[in-house]
Amino acid sequence: MPAKRPAARRPTMKDIARRAGVSESAVSFALNDRPGVSEITRDRVRRVAEQLGWRPSTAARALSGEGAATVGFVLARPAHTLGVDSFFLQLVSGIQEVLAGRHLGLLFQVARDVKDECAVYRRWWAEHRVDGVLVVDPRTDDPRPDLLDELGLPAVVIGGAPDERHPGLSTVWADDAGAMAALVDGLHALGHRRIVHIAGLPDLAHTERRIRALRAEAGRRGLGEVESVTTDYSDAEGAAVTRRVLEAPTPPTALIYDNDVMAVAGVAVAAELGFSVPADVSVVAWEDSALCRMVKPWLSALSRDSVEFGRTAATELTALLDGGPARTVRVPVPRLIERDSTGAVRPSA
Amino acid sequence: MPAKRPAARRPTMKDIARRAGVSESAVSFALNDRPGVSEITRDRVRRVAEQLGWRPSTAARALSGEGAATVGFVLARPAHTLGVDSFFLQLVSGIQEVLAGRHLGLLFQVARDVKDECAVYRRWWAEHRVDGVLVVDPRTDDPRPDLLDELGLPAVVIGGAPDERHPGLSTVWADDAGAMAALVDGLHALGHRRIVHIAGLPDLAHTERRIRALRAEAGRRGLGEVESVTTDYSDAEGAAVTRRVLEAPTPPTALIYDNDVMAVAGVAVAAELGFSVPADVSVVAWEDSALCRMVKPWLSALSRDSVEFGRTAATELTALLDGGPARTVRVPVPRLIERDSTGAVRPSA
DNA sequence: TGTCTCAGCTAAAGCGCTTGAGTGCGAAGA
């Protein structure tokens, strides 16, 4: 074998045309299932294409107005919160499943913040790189929907609430408020009255939804000592907040963590401070993963199917790319997996 | 505001040419820092381009032979092992840092297995989608280097050992063997003689390197009872293997886990079986993350800078894309962070 | 027999960019 074979040449439609004895246009018609060629020609062309291992050049396609066959995905979170997070990989994995089936590529980028993220969208649009984007972590007062509207870039917002001001955007969301209500309901039934919610990043829309839902539920039941504290999702802040609230004069009897990482960190802190889980304090993680079964006691957690979430979002985006109308679809409410970290309030408490 | 504004039109070089009163070619020369235009023309063109918010269409660029300004990254692992893994997100994050600086896009795909991964490379190549790829999880007897050679696709292998048979590929690797030797050295000094290595996927090249290194070290020191067991990296298998080896008649006094997830799962099992860590058994995780500080006792771990790893790999790839020679670069050996899970063997043992 | 139609195909332009082959012109050299 020669040390450095020249790279193989990519076959083009011209090659197919020559081999099949027809014009390039005929090839184009044949391969795109467009009328204008007979069935037998179409078959012949298809066979030659297959035989040559031809694949359309996305560049050429994009240039002649067909779109880039690519969708974009930007992750804008501080680097250190990216560390141990099962959600995004699973989400992306679900997204991929759908996209791969349609031969759509996924252009991935991590950005520092939303401002950077917007710049990325602008660049992608100007460079003709993507046909649409998947937007995650919608914020309160988010600049992205407006921008995407302006650019005319099809998009689906993952995890946002329905938004009438942007009829062009699809939304895939989970009913956080409903889930929170159910959760509080369950804790209330177990006798919990003092509940602290260790929430995620303060400007994420779903953080706010959860906080509001908790407050509403507390109000409805006349629970006075209910509080939400926002964090950056990191184990460090989760631990710090846990320490603070458990060291208060009247510590809560139940802790709701907005992700698994903080919940695990929180349990460790609780143990260190001499709190027994769930006897002294119940713990629920809003996100289930292997992590929740790696600590003792096993953590009760709200479980959602992130892979399916990704699939749904990607499906909505392809629908949009096909010219379909923007839609708002709700994925199932996360289900509470009761393990060993939740229980009735101890009578003495 | 009209409900549906038509999407803004992307400015092209023709627009710039018209506004600047020069030909398209002059614009091209000016914007690409090529000789052929005077400095004042260049400036004028640049200004107009800026003012119009022009960005080169990657499609057109790619079509005229400039490459797609995109690199590819395929992750081929069983979906369930993707769950809680800090390594890849960090790696990608480092990769992005470098790529973003050069306006290179990252096309990301998850595949089922290596065969699928190869298909993805072929497709990307045929579709003109990427200029190069980053290959992770090199295997023993890996089909990918040959394929990439054949396609003439620049690539850097992340985590592979130097490979003379593929002079076209760059390699970025860590000295697993050296790290393992140092680790065994340390454990030996603490009195450990029975060591079990709960390894990762059996056909990954670095798994084999570690296993071989462990065996070599054991041989050199005359340690008889040393063993490596391969797993799929999941907490479940990590736990299962831990249970099996600790229930043996003469259980090991030290456990080396090939990732943090399994180590954490293993510690839980050890506790359950009544083993105290590190008094009865020492535990080391080959991968550091927040996880290692979420369990008691805190886990000693081999720490590498995955973000930097990603940066290095991406830098090598860009060098390759610039026409540089393939290189083999070694990143620093992972450093052992000693926490609370490792200690001297108890005299009685 | 001549005309009309229409299925089945070809020719050619165009997408936005790069690039090699000119072209015009002022300055330097004979």
Add this chain to the structure above:
DNA sequence: TCTTCGCACTCAAGCGCTTTAGCTGAGACA
């Protein structure tokens, strides 16, 4: 003064595909 550079720039072709308009020949119909 005339030639010769060489700089600054323009022309036009080409990358691989789509798409519109146009062409051809065979059958339908009068």
